[in-house]
Amino acid sequence: MSTGGPSLPQQRNLVTSIPGPESLARLDRKKAHVADGVGTMLPVFVVAAGGGVLVDADGNSLIDLGSGIAVTSVGNAAPSVVSRVQEQVAAFTHSCFMVTPYDGYVDVCEQLAELTPGDHEKKSALFNSGAEAVENAVKIARVATGRDAVAVFDHAYHGRTNLTMAMTAKNMPYKNGFGPFAGEVYRVPMSYPFRDDLSGEEAAKRAIDVMDKQIGADNLACVVIEPIQGEGGFVVPAPGFLPALSAWAKDTGVVFVADEIQTGFCRTGDWFACDDEGVEPDLITLAKGIAGGLPLAAVTGRAELMDAVHVGGLGGTYGGNPVACAAGLGALEEMRSHDLTGRARDIGTRMADRLRKIAADHPVIGDVRGRGAMMAIELTTPGTLSPEPVRTAAVSSYCHQQGVVTLTCGTWGNVVRFLPPLSISDTLLDEALDVVAEAFAATA
CATH class of the missing domain: 3.90.1150.10 (Aspartate Aminotransferase, domain 1)
Structure with a gap:
């Protein structure tokens, strides 16, 4: 694997106190x-x-041992990322895909359709950050279902926008003093094997019971869950928990959203953490490791859900920026080749x-x-x-x-x-x- 810079010695070397x-x-x-x-x-x-x-x-x-919080999985200066970015910067840095499109955006979406779990028809929309991806996944689910409620889990972290703060469990430092938060967000118990001693099926039954009794499936647009929680403590749910939730969501018409922002792109030993138990989310949110350090994020999901939103309802000035897309294509090349x-x-x-x-x-x-x-x-x-x-x-x-x-x-x-x-x-x-x-x- 390339070190991303042949002149950079791969060694720990302290010449001053930290910080110097x-x-x-x-x-x-x-x-x-x-x-x-x-x-x-x-x-x-x-x-x-x-x-x-x-x-x-x-x-x-x-x-x-941090990778910029799981971002630089391919290294901080991976050759394929550097070369593609340099080539793109020399061509053009921006045009706004919503004004005049370009191939890089479509290329990234095409590869995400191939890589993400499931062989159903998929489409994507590109954004700048994980919080944007999560917020847009909720927007898509609400339009597609005609429902409002969102279920999230204890210990979850989903971002720092108003909606994603509401979806995030931890108060300090992410939420304290920033309310009031978006409504129709409900929290249910997570499978936390170290602390609850429940099987995956038992923990799923507990969570589903809360959703049925306190929210009502008919009111629920989506369930949003990190397959392995990130900021919440790297909580790995017990086997069977995710498949049971996914099956319940399918039976009740609830959109199952996997937040793979920290777990995605080879981090867990699969392309995506959902792959471990064969879970196929309806929508998957992506960011962090996607582009070797440049700001890029995505919502990828079932084509019929992604297409439910009216034209112009998704997007943003910088979403899917051509330089970030070039970095994403370079990062995916590094992941495959190595x-x-x-x-x-x-x-x-x-x-x-x-x-x-x-x-x-x-x-x-x-x-x-x-x-x-x-x-x-x-x-x-x-x-x-x-x-x-x-x-x-x-x-x-x-x-x-x-x-x-x-x-x-x-x-x-x-x-x-x-x-x-x-x-x-x-x-x-x-x-x-x-x-x-x-x-x-x-x-x-």
């Missing part, structure tokens, strides 16, 4: 000119990136084995879970389900100081999530996990 003096100086500029509401988890200013490393303004080389689904499975096996060994030595790790290159550990008071967010923050902070970029998540802030680029080497990955092990020993 140059990053701290630039942080002062950020403080002066960027709104405080735009937070920064690790204040190192990146000047180069590729493969599995980020290089900061002080010359430190950090191992990346078998990144297989690479994600290899990374997942390697991470799971190592994380379980760390957990055996540190009982504060209550659960190791995930799929493919989307793994997490949940920290709890040993022998209980009581969250340990302080220890979680300390572990992640230690990793940062030692030059490993880790991310936290979860409703209680007690989950460390691992999202390495699929271009990372085994050597770098092993070294990063060594640091994670050190972090638990150092913070014990």
